[in-house]
Amino acid sequence: MSRAAVIVRYMVAVLALAAASACTPIYNYHGFIPAPDDLEEIQVGLDTRSTVEAIIGKPGASGLLAEGAWYYVRSEFKHDTFRAPEEIDRQVVAISFDEDGVVENVERFGLERGQVVALERRVTDSNIEGVSFLRQLFGNTGTLNNIRNAFN
Incomplete structure (x- = not known):
């Protein structure tokens, strides 16, 4: 085989690899949610804001601090080569506190089929105050899907 044929084969192989890798989706994660083991350390009715901060930290810029609760939010996005990014998963950990700063709910x-679903709940009270806020937080998922569909 001539040297030119070897170079052409090499270039074809490199181009084929580049084309195949361009079609591979890229997954990005935004935000932070505490690990389940860390959440297990939080005792409902015993721990306070300061002990929760020591165990898992305060929510950062991607989470939310509300008067009665801390929200940790993590989203997963799938980026295909020629399509708009698609949010494929969102999880929220909500830790609510009573007026004394003691943990009331974890x-x-x-998301499941675009609906908010409680995956885990440790509650001292049957009243869930933060659900309407969570519905607003998860509610923009449909808006993202509508925007994505407009570009497809």
Whole structure:
């Protein structure tokens, strides 16, 4: 085989690899949610804001601090080569506190078919105050899908 034929084969192989890798989706994660083991350390009715901060930290810029609760939010996005990014998963951990700053509820929410679903709940009270806020937080998922569909 001539040297030119070897170079052509090499270039074809490199181009084929580049084309195949361009079609591979890229997954990005935004935000932070505490690990389940860390959440197990939080005792409902005993721990306070300061002990929760020591165990898992305060929510950062991607989470939310509300008067009565801390929300940790993590989203997963799938990026295809020629399509708009698609949010494929969102999880929220909500830790609510009573007026004395003691942990009242520890809840973990996710999305299933665009609906908010409680994945785990440790509650001292049957009244869930933060659900309407979570519906607003998860509610923009449909908007993202509508925007994505407009570009496809």
